[in-house]
Amino acid sequence: MVATTSGSREGWSSRTAFILAAVGSAVGLGNMWRFPAEAGENGGGAFVLFYIFCVLLIGLPVLLSEVLVGRHGQASAPESVRRVAADSGASKGWGIIGSMGVFAAFLILSFYCVVGGWVLYYIGVFAGDLFQTGLTGGAFEGRAASDIEGLLPGLFGNGGLMVGLNLGFLALTFFFVARGISSGIEWVAVYLMPLFFVLFLAITIYGAFTGNFGEAVSYLFTFDFSKLTGEVMLAAVGQAFFSLSLGVAGMMTYGAYASRETNLGKTSGIIASADTGVALLAGLAIFPIVFAAGLSASAGPGLMFASLPVAFQQMPFGSLIGLLFFIMIFFAALTSSVSLMEAPTAYTLEKFKLPRPVATAIVGVGAAVLGVLSALSFNEMADFRPLAFIPIFAEANFFDALDGVTAKLFMPIGAILTCIFVGWIADARLIDDENGLDGALHQIWRALVRFVCPIVLAVILAFGLFG
Ligand code: PFF
Numbered sequence: 001m002v003a004t005t006s007g008s009r010e011g012w013s014s015r016t017a018f019i020l021a022a023v024g025s026a027v028g029l030g031n032m033w034r035f036p037a038e039a040g041e042n043g044g045g046a047f048v049l050f051y052i053f054c055v056l057l058i059g060l061p062v063l064l065s066e067v068l069v070g071r072h073g074q075a076s077a078p079e080s081v082r083r084v085a086a087d088s089g090a091s092k093g094w095g096i097i098g099s100m101g102v103f104a105a106f107l108i109l110s111f112y113c114v115v116g117g118w119v120l121y122y123i124g125v126f127a128g129d130l131f132q133t134g135l136t137g138g139a140f141e142g143r144a145a146s147d148i149e150g151l152l153p154g155l156f157g158n159g160g161l162m163v164g165l166n167l168g169f170l171a172l173t174f175f176f177v178a179r180g181i182s183s184g185i186e187w188v189a190v191y192l193m194p195l196f197f198v199l200f201l202a203i204t205i206y207g208a209f210t211g212n213f214g215e216a217v218s219y220l221f222t223f224d225f226s227k228l229t230g231e232v233m234l235a236a237v238g239q240a241f242f243s244l245s246l247g248v249a250g251m252m253t254y255g256a257y258a259s260r261e262t263n264l265g266k267t268s269g270i271i272a273s274a275d276t277g278v279a280l281l282a283g284l285a286i287f288p289i290v291f292a293a294g295l296s297a298s299a300g301p302g303l304m305f306a307s308l309p310v311a312f313q314q315m316p317f318g319s320l321i322g323l324l325f326f327i328m329i330f331f332a333a334l335t336s337s338v339s340l341m342e343a344p345t346a347y348t349l350e351k352f353k354l355p356r357p358v359a360t361a362i363v364g365v366g367a368a369v370l371g372v373l374s375a376l377s378f379n380e381m382a383d384f385r386p387l388a389f390i391p392i393f394a395e396a397n398f399f400d401a402l403d404g405v406t407a408k409l410f411m412p413i414g415a416i417l418t419c420i421f422v423g424w425i426a427d428a429r430l431i432d433d434e435n436g437l438d439g440a441l442h443q444i445w446r447a448l449v450r451f452v453c454p455i456v457l458a459v460i461l462a463f464g465l466f467g
Contacts, residue, residue: 020190055243064265195328247411423450
């Protein structure tokens with residue numbers, strides 16, 4: 001059964017499939033790789049608690065706004081916004097929200113696949129180790145700690161390998177997106193997300209019994225108000241959006257494949273809870289290792305990749321657990337990268353009336369070109385600072401600049417415009433009919449979307465950029 005409303009358009013085959021796909025989009029490298037790295041770079045507790053505040057007060061209402069625009073529009077993100085605008089008697093110019101989002105999703109896709117490539121590399125490293133040393137003992141038996149610590153710098157220093165892995169991960173993403181919604185994207189979500197959760201729970205429970213949680217808990221949850229600067233707040237809101245796939249057309253695109261019967265309010269709650277739960281547990285899994293191994297919490301993008309192999313070296317069955325861990329991250333990353341690729345692909349195929357594989361290939365070639373620049377920015381192009389004229393991005397290489405601009409500019413701006421559009425411009429009856437909320441919850445959501453979210457976001461943006 002295909003549960004979409006409009007004739008020939010493909011859709012999710014069930015509500016569960018939609019939930020798994022949307023949770024799959026949300027849960028990804030953002031939770032396991034970006035969240036700990038951002039928390040570490042922004043001082044721990046203050047960042048984490050403000051991040052949770054952002055998820056509840058801003059992320060959740062914006063998530064519901066995005067999926068409902070998508071479901072009403074039943075099209076690519078720009079066209080969905082235009083349809084809601086047209087049905088509300090407003091200007092179709094609001095479609096710019098969707099167009100900006102599609103462009104930002106494309107930018108994120110390009111560097112996301114670079115990190116996806118690192119995951120592939122570590123799968124190879126652990127698989128090789130398992131093959132060589134067998135099941136017993138920790139990973140990398142007999143090898144010096146400096147060897148293990150050298151893995152990531154070794155990878156970063158090898159431009160050819162970085163580019164190859166990046167293109168490999170992009171090609172895998174292409175394969176599933178080109179197959180379409182039900183036999184590609186939904187397939188990935190329905191099979192890989194449950195596997196991800198099983199592996200994730202097993203590994204975190206294992207970590208809880210073997211690791212030292214104390215220091216990590218106090219680092220992540222001690223709220224030091226003095227550390228809450230404008231820049232930290234902007235980083236936290238950016239992380240909340242990145243993690244929930246918001247502000248960049250990702251959730252609008254997926255909402256467009258949802259059926260009329262799906263309760264979007266409830267579904268949004270499930271997506272946000274699953275996503276935040278995984279991020280916090282990932283933090284609790286990674287920081288005990290970071291502290292125990294004497295690594296710096298503010299190591300930046302390499303944090304997860306540098307810290308985990310050290311822990312797996314000391315763990316019983318380390319090579320096997322390490323391999324399973326990176327396979328699990330690979331599943332989570334793939335279910336997110338397909339959503340990043342789907343947003344620009346849905347737009348390209350609709351706009352130019354192209355067959356899906358052709359539209360996907362066009363997006364893929366563009367992402368490959370940008371991805372190469374990101375992959376090389378860890379060594380060969382390390383001195384290239386594309387945004388040196390913007391103070392908060394002055395030090396950023398190409399990779400960091402794309403990451404910073406999308407999470408700290410495109411996402412908050414996209415979300416502010418979405419709130420204004422859904423809260424003030426769109427016909428309230430149309431919105432009420434789509435959102436699946438009643439009574440007090442509905443009133444709270446409306447107040448958040450109309451007043452709290454746009455104002456708080458504008459203030460954070462101003463403070464973060466100029467404060
Ligand atoms: N939410 C994904 C993650 O946390 O890894 C990243 C992402 C996917 C961002 C899709 C934006 C998006 F549209």
